[in-house]
Amino acid sequence: xxxxxxxxxxxxxxxxxxxxxxxxxxxxxxxxxxxxxxxxxxxxxxxxxxxxxxxxxxxxxxxxxxxxxxxxxxxxxxxxxxxx
Amino acid sequence: xxxxxxxxxxxxxxxxxxxxxxxxxxxxxxxxxxxxxxxxxxxxxxxxxxxxxxxxxxxxxxxxxxxxxxxxxxxxxxxxxxxx
Numbered sequence: 788x789x790x791x792x793x794x795x796x797x798x799x800x801x802x803x804x805x806x807x808x809x810x811x812x813x814x815x816x817x818x819x820x821x822x823x824x825x826x827x828x829x830x831x832x833x834x835x836x837x838x839x840x841x842x843x844x845x846x847x848x849x850x851x852x853x854x855x856x857x858x859x860x861x862x863x864x865x866x867x868x869x870x871x
Numbered sequence: 872x873x874x875x876x877x878x879x880x881x882x883x884x885x886x887x888x889x890x891x892x893x894x895x896x897x898x899x900x901x902x903x904x905x906x907x908x909x910x911x912x913x914x915x916x917x918x919x920x921x922x923x924x925x926x927x928x929x930x931x932x933x934x935x936x937x938x939x940x941x942x943x944x945x946x947x948x949x950x951x952x953x954x955x
Contacts, residue, residue, distance in 0.1 A: 790926045797919040804913050808906040820904035822892040829888050835881040842874045 795847075802851045805829075805858035812862065818869040826866065830859035879931075886935045889913075889942035896946065902953040910950065914943035 812818050833856035840848030917940035924932030
């Protein structure tokens with residue numbers, strides 16, 4: 788029981804890992820120090836996890852990685868826009 | 872069979888998600904645009920996942936999150952050091 792709650796909490800936090808960086812970059816309009824390749828690798832990896840989740844019919848994996856994917860793509864857009 | 876290979880590949884990539892950012896910040900000695908709270912949340916979340924992996928005796932989860940944790944902590948140190 789405790790371990791399932793722990794997994795759900797950790798999964799929920801994982802889904803929003805990139806959110807603080809999205810907010811900071813959005814506010815400060817500066818992304819020079821941000822690694823584009825990190826977010827490109829992360830976004831591609833999320834796609835692998837989403838396919839994995841579909842094959843396993845595991846909605847937690849699908850939804851967690853869809854959330855991370857949307858934020859990784861947002862960071863890629865912000866990086867191109869505010870790369871000065 | 873394919874799904875297990877997919878999971879291992881995705882897991883291995885996940886372990887090194889932060890590596891491009893660590894390398895970029897290490898080289899450029901500039902971390903002004905980096906979100907400290909993202910890496911602090913990530914590091915704490917990795918600890919949750921490591922405990923989860925221990926309780927489930929799942930070495931993949933333990934090792935993947937130990938790798939991410941070490942890079943998140945490295946980024947926290949680099950952020951304090953190069954926050955100009």
